[in-house]
Amino acid sequence: MNTPHQQQPSPRAVEQSSETTRLHYSPNVDICDAGREVTLVADLPGAKPEEIDIRYDDGILTLHAPVASRPLPGRMLRHEYGVGDYRRSFQLGEGFDPVQITAEARDGVLTIHVPRTAAAQPRKIAVTSA
Amino acid sequence: MHPLQATLRRGFARPLGELREELDRLWAPLTAAPPLHGWGSAERSSRFPALNLSETEDALIVEAELPGISSEQVEVTVHGDELQISGSRPHRRAPAEGETAVWHRQERGTGSFERSLSLPVSVDSTLVEAHLANGVLRVTCPKAAAAKPQKIRVTAS
Numbered sequence: 001m002n003t004p005h006q007q008q009p010s011p012r013a014v015e016q017s018s019e020t021t022r023l024h025y026s027p028n029v030d031i032c033d034a035g036r037e038v039t040l041v042a043d044l045p046g047a048k049p050e051e052i053d054i055r056y057d058d059g060i061l062t063l064h065a066p067v068a069s070r071p072l073p074g075r076m077l078r079h080e081y082g083v084g085d086y087r088r089s090f091q092l093g094e095g096f097d098p099v100q101i102t103a104e105a106r107d108g109v110l111t112i113h114v115p116r117t118a119a120a121q122p123r124k125i126a127v128t129s130a
Numbered sequence: 131m132h133p134l135q136a137t138l139r140r141g142f143a144r145p146l147g148e149l150r151e152e153l154d155r156l157w158a159p160l161t162a163a164p165p166l167h168g169w170g171s172a173e174r175s176s177r178f179p180a181l182n183l184s185e186t187e188d189a190l191i192v193e194a195e196l197p198g199i200s201s202e203q204v205e206v207t208v209h210g211d212e213l214q215i216s217g218s219r220p221h222r223r224a225p226a227e228g229e230t231a232v233w234h235r236q237e238r239g240t241g242s243f244e245r246s247l248s249l250p251v252s253v254d255s256t257l258v259e260a261h262l263a264n265g266v267l268r269v270t271c272p273k274a275a276a277a278k279p280q281k282i283r284v285t286a287s
Contacts, residue, residue, distance in 0.1 A: 028237035030222060034229050043238055045195035045265035070266075072193055074186030077250060081180040081195065108197035108265015 024087035027063075031090070035122045037115040038096075044086050046070070049105035054112060056098045061114065062089040095120025178243045179215065179267075187279055190249055190271045197265035198238070204262065206269055208255040211248060213269065218242035251277040 030041040040061070044052065047065035055062045065086040095116050103112040179194035194215060196204060204217035221240045252274035260269045 028239075029235050030238050031234040032222075033232040033234060035231075041238065043197040043265070045197040048264060070193075072182055072184035072191045074184045074189075074191065076182070076184050077190075078181060078183035080182060107200055107262075108195070 024064075024085050025082075026088050027086045029088070029090075035116075037113050038092065040090065040112040040114065042086075042088070042110045042112075043108065044105070044110050045108035046083060047086060047105070047108065047110070049110075052103070052105055052110055054101070054103055056092075056096070056101055056114075059091060059093050059096075060089055061092050061101075061112070063087070063110065063112070065110075177245055178239065179245060181215075181245065181247060183247070185250070189273055190251065190253060192247065192269040192271070194245075194267045194269075195265060196262065196267050199262075199265070201262045204267065206258070206260040206267075208249075208253060208258050208271065210255075211252060213247045213249055213271065214244065215247075215267070215269075216242070216244040253277070 027042045027044055029043075030039075032039045032041075042063060044065050044067075046067045052063065052065045055064075063086070067083055067085055069083055092114060096114050097117045100115045101112065103110060105111070179196055182193045184191045192213060192215075196217070196219075198219050199217055203219070204215065207214045207216075219240050222236070222238075249271065253271040254274050255271075257272040258269065260267060262268075
């Protein structure tokens, strides 16, 4: 049994883009709604921070990150994952201020902060005694 | 041949490394630390991190995706022919005091991970280099002199 133990690459949830025939990986995310803002954290290993594209249009937040293939030199002995662009969209709904959206990337993880507009923020109503 | 006999034969013919990996796979869901699923669903990536491995004339190259892990949070060790990658990924940020947070998605795994790989050839552990960039770890393991292909000079008599 000298043949190397080979495995088929097991791509993450892959969706096919309607614009092109290229396959995209759907990144894993954490989404937390803390009232004044929604925080979205996405795993994008291999994506360069300056190439990550985030768009907000009509209540839909779309992130796209191109990832150039980085073939390992020589002969592949084991192939457990594939490499490709990341793309995923999220329906956020109304009440967000697109101008205030900020994002930072570090160690292959993208964090997007989507603040609510002042009018849409939850308010605590003080009850006064008569 | 008895079917059990056939199974046993196949089982024993397996290289030990492969058997060990099989055991690792069986153990992974039972051990205390939750497996870290950096990506993919639980069924698909039972072992974290997923690894790609290639071989050149001079070296073995191992690559793993470790998003959210800094160089201080990952440890790469080579002991004999065994490469081990271990570390931990920080837990999700807890909501601040008095803040009510609603989680809509929790797909990113957290916690400690450990993965061993039996290297197919001997490497020089003193020359192994590991580099982490944008959440991608690449480990270059130069082969031991004895494992490199030797060119034999043919002399004419």
